Amino acid sequence: MNATTAVDTAADAEIATPADIQLGPLQQNIAFYLRRAQDAAFQAFARRVGEEDITPGHYALFAIIEANPGLNQAILGRAIGRDKSTLTPILADLERSGLVERRRSQRDRRANGVYLTPAGVDHLKTMQDHAQAHDRLLDDLVGPHHKAILLHLLERIADGLDEAAVDRIV
Amino acid sequence: MNATTAVDTAADAEIATPADIQLGPLQQNIAFYLRRAQDAAFQAFARRVGEEDITPGHYALFAIIEANPGLNQAILGRAIGRDKSTLTPILADLERSGLVERRRSQRDRRANGVYLTPAGVDHLKTMQDHAQAHDRLLDDLVGPHHKAILLHLLERIADGLDEAAVDRIV
DNA sequence: TATTGTTATACTCTATAACTATA
DNA sequence: TATAGTTATAGAGTATAACAATA
Numbered sequence: 143m144n145a146t147t148a149v150d151t152a153a154d155a156e157i158a159t160p161a162d163i164q165l166g167p168l169q170q171n172i173a174f175y176l177r178r179a180q181d182a183a184f185q186a187f188a189r190r191v192g193e194e195d196i197t198p199g200h201y202a203l204f205a206i207i208e209a210n211p212g213l214n215q216a217i218l219g220r221a222i223g224r225d226k227s228t229l230t231p232i233l234a235d236l237e238r239s240g241l242v243e244r245r246r247s248q249r250d251r252r253a254n255g256v257y258l259t260p261a262g263v264d265h266l267k268t269m270q271d272h273a274q275a276h277d278r279l280l281d282d283l284v285g286p287h288h289k290a291i292l293l294h295l296l297e298r299i300a301d302g303l304d305e306a307a308v309d310r311i312v
Numbered sequence: 313m314n315a316t317t318a319v320d321t322a323a324d325a326e327i328a329t330p331a332d333i334q335l336g337p338l339q340q341n342i343a344f345y346l347r348r349a350q351d352a353a354f355q356a357f358a359r360r361v362g363e364e365d366i367t368p369g370h371y372a373l374f375a376i377i378e379a380n381p382g383l384n385q386a387i388l389g390r391a392i393g394r395d396k397s398t399l400t401p402i403l404a405d406l407e408r409s410g411l412v413e414r415r416r417s418q419r420d421r422r423a424n425g426v427y428l429t430p431a432g433v434d435h436l437k438t439m440q441d442h443a444q445a446h447d448r449l450l451d452d453l454v455g456p457h458h459k460a461i462l463l464h465l466l467e468r469i470a471d472g473l474d475e476a477a478v479d480r481i482v
Numbered sequence: 483t484a485t486t487g488t489t490a491t492a493c494t495c496t497a498t499a500a501c502t503a504t505a
Numbered sequence: 506t507a508t509a510g511t512t513a514t515a516g517a518g519t520a521t522a523a524c525a526a527t528a
Contacts, residue, residue, distance in 0.1 A: 199495090224495090224496075224497090225496075225497055225498085227496090227497070227498080227499095228495075228496055228497070250504080250505070251503080251504060251505085252502095252503065252504045252505070253504095
């Protein structure tokens, strides 16, 4: 599928087309392909949603809040892999927009329980429509049989590379 | 493998642990897993290389320059998916550090051919050592048989989601 | 007219550290 | 002492637009 016909000597390198680029050792590098696929998926999603204030990160945040109403910000941050200080202004914005609500917990008065408002649920549905269309594209590319394998492998990578897991091995 | 035992009512959400977090629709979302895996791989690599000025993006850039000596900056930018104006200060830095050389092309005097210096090749080797160790970890997680499938699927995603490809379908 | 590379600029995302209020 | 959330701040990474040189 990938012809590797390029010569790319110094003399004719200037007329190389993307297809001619040699990847060298990168060609066997999982991390490199991971980055490329993630880049491509992100940009394709951005093109799809256009102007609207929707990103994969936003979608994930809303989906997790809906699936886990009342989580506090620290736990929410860990769930999406971001520091609590990263979350603060994001949630403040969303609350100002009326999409999210933070309620002081009764049992631990330091903690905010985070919830979607009805408007937030609506917004999540909009994002879900985009995400589903995007996912159909991805699913078609991957194929139904391979999707399960892909998700499984990606999960293994994510779980296997967290700090504790790596320390256990190395 | 994933127990889904959490209740996460508003009443006890505060004591949720990461394992209890419900993913909702995200659980079938390729893009979500892609982002997680890429995040984890990036951070594991960063932990491995520590202080040294090494990133996956840097490594990819060096590897591509070595495999395609003399490419001009615009093409190089496209090869790594970054704008030429993003590349300019990066290459200027690397040239100042003596790792990269830019030579004005004879045939097109607007263009710079980009090359690694001997020091740049050395530096690439250092990065390669790190990248290989990192890749062994990744390979172990994925397994030799599945690696080929994974690379193939990730490549399909990257290729299938570029702007032209998506326009063709949608 | 179009393209290469540079510059100025600005934006987004993120974390660290220091703080407060609670625990 | 430790944790939840906030704030101030800074850094990395990136792109857009305008430009000079060249094609």
